[in-house]
Amino acid sequence: xxxxxxxxxxxxxxVIVAPVGEFEVYTxxxxxxxxxxxxxxxxxxxxxxxxxxTFLDSKAVGVIVEGTKRARERGGDLVIVCASERYARHxxxxxxxxxxxxxxxxxxxxxxxxxxxxxxxxxx
Amino acid sequence: xxxxGDAGPEQPIVLRLPADExxxxxxxxxxxxxxxxxxxxxxxxxxxxxxxxxxxxxxxxTRAGVRWVQVAFSLSDAALVxxxxxxxxEGGGDPGDESSYALALMESVVDEVHGDHDEEGRSxxxxxxxxxxxxxxxxxxxxxxAR
Numbered sequence: 142x143x144x145x146x147x148x149x150x151x152x153x154x155x156v157i158v159a160p161v162g163e164f165e166v167y168t169x170x171x172x173x174x175x176x177x178x179x180x181x182x183x184x185x186x187x188x189x190x191x192x193x194x195t196f197l198d199s200k201a202v203g204v205i206v207e208g209t210k211r212a213r214e215r216g217g218d219l220v221i222v223c224a225s226e227r228y229a230r231h232x233x234x235x236x237x238x239x240x241x242x243x244x245x246x247x248x249x250x251x252x253x254x255x256x257x258x259x260x261x262x263x264x265x
Numbered sequence: 266x267x268x269x270g271d272a273g274p275e276q277p278i279v280l281r282l283p284a285d286e287x288x289x290x291x292x293x294x295x296x297x298x299x300x301x302x303x304x305x306x307x308x309x310x311x312x313x314x315x316x317x318x319x320x321x322x323x324x325x326x327t328r329a330g331v332r333w334v335q336v337a338f339s340l341s342d343a344a345l346v347x348x349x350x351x352x353x354x355e356g357g358g359d360p361g362d363e364s365s366y367a368l369a370l371m372e373s374v375v376d377e378v379h380g381d382h383d384e385e386g387r388s389x390x391x392x393x394x395x396x397x398x399x400x401x402x403x404x405x406x407x408x409x410x411a412r
Contacts, residue, residue: 165323167286196293198318227311228357233367234373 144168146175155186157247161193166200176208176219185217188250197228202235204209209241218242220250278338284351285333289321292336296347299338303345303396312374313345313394320390321370325366328353338362343399344376347392349382 151157155181160172172189179187189205191197209219220242223229226252232238244250280295292312300310317336324334325400336350372378377393 163290163396164327165318167291196314196318198322199370202366227308231370231373235369258411 142205144170144171146179146244148175148179152252153186153194153251153255154161154184155188155251156184157188157190157251158191159190163196164194165196165198169198169200172201173204173207176211179216180208180211180215180217180232183215185212185215186254187212187217187219188244189197189219190222190247190250191228192224192247194225197231199235202231202237205241206237218254220227220244220253222247222250275340277333278340280337281333281335283333284325286322286325288317292317292321295338299340299345303340303394305345305394305396309394311406312353313347313392316345316371316375316378317349319367320347320365320392323364323367323371324351324353324392326367342396343388345394347410348392349390349392350387352387 144164145149147159147161149157149159149262158172158175161170162168165173165265167172171182174189174191179185186220187208189208205219205221212219221232222243223243224245229238229243232241242250242253273329278295278299280292282291296313296317297310321334321336326333328351331351331353334349336349336406337348339346369379371390371392376395377391378406379391379393381389381391383389397404
């Protein structure tokens with residue numbers, strides 16, 4: 142049990158966030174903290190890959206939704222890499238598949254983020 | 266594997282945990298063992314783990330005054346029934362948006378979700394997974410009350 146959160150800065154300004162392990166009620170705050178730090182530091186273009194997530198619950202989904210809202214408020218976006226049909230199904234059940242930006246691969250996510258506009262401050 | 270033997274119906278497996286989110290993974294580990302014993306597929310095992318987690322999250326986050334939570338797994342030839350109960354004695358907490366996520370996920374991954382009260386008046390969340398190749402009746406003595 143446990144979660145490690147890896148981050149990788151990309152040349153275009155996007156950041157890949159990779160939780161590794163169980164992304165759930167007790168560990169979700171670790172990801173939330175990383176996402177908040179990135180947006181507060183003016184880096185609202187974020188790719189969160191679920192490739193190495195072994196368990197995902199509703200609290201983790203809540204962190205993703207909150208992170209997405211925050212990134213968009215600052216002129217960026219949060220794109221989830223969701224290769225797992227199980228997690229994709231959960232997002233569909235929660236009717237979040239249209240609200241969230243979802244990619245099948247990190248490359249696709251970074252391409253989506255590169256098309257996003259320039260980041261701006263919380264007040265626009 | 267369905268329970269067999271001369272000892273009659275299998276006794277429930279009961280896990281009682283302090284009301285601490287960091288311990289929910291222990292309930293998932295137990296759920297994995299029970300799912301394997303019930304012969305569930307990997308997908309159904311993962312469904313059970315998620316449903317148990319969500320039931321516990323709902324219990325810990327939306328009820329006030331919870332000191333412990335209990336998860337009881339009852340296995341019959343036809344169904345696996347999980348009952349989640351806590352000792353909340355005060356009014357409800359603030360469910361928040363994520364509570365609806367927990368409920369929606371729970372309902373989507375098991376065959377039935379019911380809310381009920383036990384003989385001591387505590388609210389019980391009951392999850393039912395029908396086992397393959399059966400009529401899907403829950404174990405004797407389990408009343409699938411209305412949610």
